Amino acid sequence: MSASVIIGSDPSGAPVPVDIEELLATRLLVQGNSGSGKSHLLRRLLEESASLVQQVVIDPEGDFVTLAEPFGHVVIDGSAYSGDEIARLAARIRKHRASVVLALDGLELEAQMRCAAQFLATLFDAPREEWYPALVVVDEAQIFAPAAAGDVSDEVRRLSLAAMTNLMCRGRKRGLAGIIATQRLAKLAKNVAAEASNFLMGRTFLDIDMVRAADLLGMERRQAEQIRDLARGHFLGLGPAISRRPVAVKIGDVRTRARNVIQGLTPLPAAGQDMEALLLAEPAVPEPVPCAMPLGPEAADSGELLEQIASYVPAGEEAEVSTEPSLFAAQEQAAGVSAVLAELAAEPDCTFQPVAALFQDFTLRCRMKRIAGHGLDVTAFRRRFALAVAGADEADPDWAELLRIAGDVQDDLVAPFLVIARAAQRGEPCPDDAELSRIYGTSSPGRIRRLLEHFEKAGLIVVRTDFGGRRSIGIPALGATTAPVDQDVTG
Ligand SMILES: Nc1ncnc2c1ncn2[C@@H]1O[C@H](COP(=O)(O)OP(=O)(O)OP(=O)(O)O)[C@@H](O)[C@H]1O
Ligand SMILES: [Mg+2]
Numbered sequence: 267m268s269a270s271v272i273i274g275s276d277p278s279g280a281p282v283p284v285d286i287e288e289l290l291a292t293r294l295l296v297q298g299n300s301g302s303g304k305s306h307l308l309r310r311l312l313e314e315s316a317s318l319v320q321q322v323v324i325d326p327e328g329d330f331v332t333l334a335e336p337f338g339h340v341v342i343d344g345s346a347y348s349g350d351e352i353a354r355l356a357a358r359i360r361k362h363r364a365s366v367v368l369a370l371d372g373l374e375l376e377a378q379m380r381c382a383a384q385f386l387a388t389l390f391d392a393p394r395e396e397w398y399p400a401l402v403v404v405d406e407a408q409i410f411a412p413a414a415a416g417d418v419s420d421e422v423r424r425l426s427l428a429a430m431t432n433l434m435c436r437g438r439k440r441g442l443a444g445i446i447a448t449q450r451l452a453k454l455a456k457n458v459a460a461e462a463s464n465f466l467m468g469r470t471f472l473d474i475d476m477v478r479a480a481d482l483l484g485m486e487r488r489q490a491e492q493i494r495d496l497a498r499g500h501f502l503g504l505g506p507a508i509s510r511r512p513v514a515v516k517i518g519d520v521r522t523r524a525r526n527v528i529q530g531l532t533p534l535p536a537a538g539q540d541m542e543a544l545l546l547a548e549p550a551v552p553e554p555v556p557c558a559m560p561l562g563p564e565a566a567d568s569g570e571l572l573e574q575i576a577s578y579v580p581a582g583e584e585a586e587v588s589t590e591p592s593l594f595a596a597q598e599q600a601a602g603v604s605a606v607l608a609e610l611a612a613e614p615d616c617t618f619q620p621v622a623a624l625f626q627d628f629t630l631r632c633r634m635k636r637i638a639g640h641g642l643d644v645t646a647f648r649r650r651f652a653l654a655v656a657g658a659d660e661a662d663p664d665w666a667e668l669l670r671i672a673g674d675v676q677d678d679l680v681a682p683f684l685v686i687a688r689a690a691q692r693g694e695p696c697p698d699d700a701e702l703s704r705i706y707g708t709s710s711p712g713r714i715r716r717l718l719e720h721f722e723k724a725g726l727i728v729v730r731t732d733f734g735g736r737r738s739i740g741i742p743a744l745g746a747t748t749a750p751v752d753q754d755v756t757g
Pocket of ligand 2: 304305306405
């Protein structure tokens with residue numbers, strides 16, 4: 267598995283990779299004016315690396331919550347929990363390696379800083395055995411690590427700044443890699459910015475920011491003008507995880523969108539409308555009192571969220587067999603898992619996919635169906651998937667017998683064995699090579715021939731070809747034989 271992801275292309279159209287492993291060790295700073303495309307860039311990086319590494323997003327605008335559906339990030343609405351609850355959630359995130367988005371859009375500035383500080387400090391303080399690698403992405407980092415005292419109390423500023431400094435300066439050893447984005451370098455605390463060795467600089471108008479950006483990129487001051495001329499979505503990149511020389515990158519497309527984006531101009535209401543009357547009209551129903559809380563789906567209580575985090579399976583990795591209580595009753599859960607397996611097995615060409623990709627797909631589908639902790643590791647999954655491909659139904663006594671005699675057959679061979687044995691049990695025609703190839707996930711007739719030879723050597727089957735060239739296969743353990751069938755494909 268490659269540890270690089272493509273973030274975009276250079277002026278010649280060549281892909282520009284970012285080495286995620288190197289990024290974990292050397293961190294990243296993104297700067298650009300509002301609308302230069304920083305959040306888009308972070309989203310691209312997050313989407314592309316979602317299956318490679320745990321991700322924690324500190325999201326002041328609540329933009330990244332849309333990662334939840336396709337990538338399974340757990341969303342934590344920062345406005346819905348107490349400080350203690352946030353700390354408990356953060357501790358569990360380290361333990362279970364869950365990818366999360368901490369959405370802070372429902373909070374006032376000071377509360378955003380407090381919440382992020384508590385959250386980051388707890389991630390940082392995790393016990394040594396939980397120092398797994400994770401990208402910690404902080405958008406609008408100047409909020410949490412301001413260069414100068416502002417409107418918030420000194421105590422909150424100190425807390426927040428300390429958490430960000432720890433993340434950037436001492437996080438690496440603990441597996442935490444800071445990726446921070448800011449509109450203005452001059453507004454970001456110097457010691458926080460200084461710890462990043464990778465930079466992606468977007469369009470920057472103010473001289474003071476441009477000069478700092480040019481310094482970080484090692485560019486001559488007079489070359490710095492080009493930073494002013496960068497188009498939206500274009501960045502200059504430098505650093506051990508990106509390139510040894512400054513490289514121009516156009517950031518590639520993303521699969522998800524920020525929540526509530528307004529695209530371009532929206533037509534104004536027709537001029538004829540009596541706006542005054544509309545504004546002054548009595549409301550038909552009492553209007554809600556404005557409050558700082560976000561409108562939208564209600565936040566889960568913290569117990570439910572802890573459970574979601576506990577059942578989180580890092581994308582692309584094996585599941586821990588969950589011992590946590592599940593949201594579903596056990597039976598309902600088992601039925602849900604079987605349904606997902608059947609759905610997956612019905613996908614065309616599924617048997618040709620590598621098991622890791624199938625397992626990831628399976629985990630994602632379970633999550634979409636809110637099956638918390640499907641309880642399978644990759645080995646158990648492989649077997650269950652093979653049974654699903656063969657169409658096995660454990661509740662059916664005929665199938666139970668077949669599964670018993672297939673008990674010792676290897677996981678990767680069990681599906682073709684079962685379809686042959688099933689045909690024998692019912693006295694149906696022997697599956698032809700094309701069908702066996704589909705079930706086995708091969709396009710090579712030679713492999714099917716070797717598979718049958720292997721089964722025969724193991725005493726599982728007896729192949730018989732009659733003088734007319736028709737093949738039938740007997741299953742000694744069943745005392746049954748398939749009906750003979752013409753073989754067009756013999757390899
Ligand atoms: N590489 C790109 N390709 C296509 N669209 C892009 C690209 N980069 C940015 N955009 C679009 O431009 C708009 C502004 O981008 P984005 O929100 O990422 O800017 P930003 O730098 O985060 O701004 P702010 O600092 O105000 O949050 C968005 O609608 C985004 O979808
Ligand atoms: Mg942004």
